[in-house]
Amino acid sequence: MTAEQKISPYIIKAEPRPERYARxxxxxxxxxxxxxxxxxxxxxxxxxxxxxxxxxxxxxxxxxxxxxxxxxxxxxxxxxxxxxxxxxxxxxxxxxxxxxxxxxxxxxxxxxxxxxxxxxxxxxxxxxxxxxxxxxxxxxEPEAIADWYSGEWTDWEMRAIPIQSQGRELVDNMADMAHFGPIHYSTVKSFRNTMEGHKFVQYMVGGHQILTEGDDNLLTSVATYEGPAYMTTTMTGSMDGHPMKVHLLVSHIPVDMENFIINFGVMMKKDPSLSPEQNQAMLDDYTEKNIESFHQDVAIWNNKCIIDNPLMCDGDGPIHMVRKWYSQFMTDVADIREDQVRRREHVTVEGPSVEEVLAAQGH
Missing domain, CATH: 2.102.10.10 (Rieske [2Fe-2S] iron-sulphur domain)
Known part of the structure; x- marks a missing residue:
């Protein structure tokens, strides 16, 4: 490549932000x-x-x-x-x-x-x-989680995790398919996103080195944001030979413009063949394993820079789509545009759907 053909270095942009918190x-x-x-x-x-x-x-x-x-x-x-x-x-x-x-x-x-x-x-x-x-x-208003009221599930096991960053960085994960391998020990078999109104949903099927066992034991995950900061995930798989179904909570709340707290929660369907103590032990074990995986994200967030113009490749998920959706909550209600809330779908990796895997596993 000659000097004339050399491309200028990519310059990261991050606009100054006035103090404002998402609605x-x-x-x-x-x-x-x-x-x-x-x-x-x-x-x-x-x-x-x-x-x-x-x-x-x-x-x-x-x-x-x-x-x-x-x-x-x-x-x-x-x-x-x-x-x-x-x-x-x-x-x-x-x-x-x-x-x-x-x-x-x-x-x-x-x-x-x-x-x-x-x-x-x-x-x-x-x-x-x-x-x-x-x-x-x-x-x-967030939808009712019927399982929490059924008596067949544990209560939330909660942790509060401080993060030195902005909440938008957490929400990016909904579309960031490529980080699941290096950060969360996951192999992705299928990955798609939908958005409509105040909801953004991630559908994923894959394996996990910590939370699943064997290549055939697929984990399904449906993560739903209802608004800018309330995200619940339903996951299925197995642990220690026991079928497993859990709901996760990942809800951040800003401390200020440069720090937020993640309220992380886990509730698990009780196994009727186990004692209350054994069910609690499973919940505790699963919670700690999730937090171990989650802290890999924390290490990234605490050290990365804010970037408004990410340089994307064709294997990345729809980061710009999720940021467009999130921007509605930083916009005055009278100024919300149709492109911030209209229904869209993006498939990053085609493969077995969540519904197909659940049916095959008998859920």
Whole structure:
């Protein structure tokens, strides 16, 4: 190649980002993680307080600082359905309105803090974030997971994993077929994606060096994002000779623009031939194996750069498609375009479908 023919080096681009967090539902933990003891949430570049009312038993989330003199409400206590600031004992109701000042004759009319929309569903607690302060969009409420309510499944085994990056980097995994081999010890037999509205789905069939045994023991995976941060996956296979079906939760919540927390959860269908202790041991073992695999991703995210113009090849998955879908949640509702939400499908690797493998395995 002559000097005239030499191609200029590819230049990575990453545009500066204003502080803005995607519109949608975010998991803060399982139901057991919120009690009548106030809990601090360092999320969305600020501090919130989550607590369960003593009277109504409902989870409430408020701005975390008292506007009187800046007391930390998570260091206070719950009285009825209100949280009381430890500094001067101002009491804040579940609606964010101050409902008591022990030494005042009149409560100031401006004594209101933000009460965040909360959803408790599928054994999880979620908070709604919207940069336009709009109420939750009804059709974007996560669907019920019938298995969690059936009594035939374990509860969520949860872990919180801190990541030094932006949430979009996690969502890229939905389309990034090529990383499953080097990062997750997987061999991909088929891989396709669909998007429509607020949902993005990944269908994959493959093997796994840790989670499956033998070349014929295929693992199926259907991963679904409902909004920008709530992803559940149903996986089938076997472990230690036992048929296995699990649901995984991977829900990130931003701490700030450069850090997020992944709330990672596993629930497993109980084997009726095993004791509760044996079922729990299987769940614990499977959870640790998943986290071992997942931490390979963490090592990548904590050290990679942000890149807005990834240089793709023909074997990569539809990264641009998933980023187009994700961008709707960073766009004002009135400005969402049809190309951000219309139905699309992309097949990266053709092979046996999830449905065919499940039928062959008797699921």
């Amino acid at each position: 949608g539902w975010y998991v803060i933990g399982n139901s057991a993680s919120v009690t009548t003891t106030p809990r601090m949430l360092g999320v969305f570049g600020t501090k919130l307080v989550a607590y369960r009312g003593r009277d109504d038993g409902t989870v409430h989330i408020l701005d975390g600082y008292c506007p009187h003199m800046g007391g930390d409400l998570s260091k206070g206590e719950v009285c009825g359905d209100s949280v009381v600031c430890p500094f001067h004992l101002w009491s804040w109701g579940a609606d964010g309105v101050c409902d008591g000042i022990p030494y005042a004759n009149k409560i100031p009319a401006k004594a209101i803090i933000k009460s965040w929309p909360v959803l408790e569903k599928n054994g999880l607690v979620l908070v709604w974030q919207d940069p336009e302060n709009r109420p939750p969009i009804p059709e974007q």
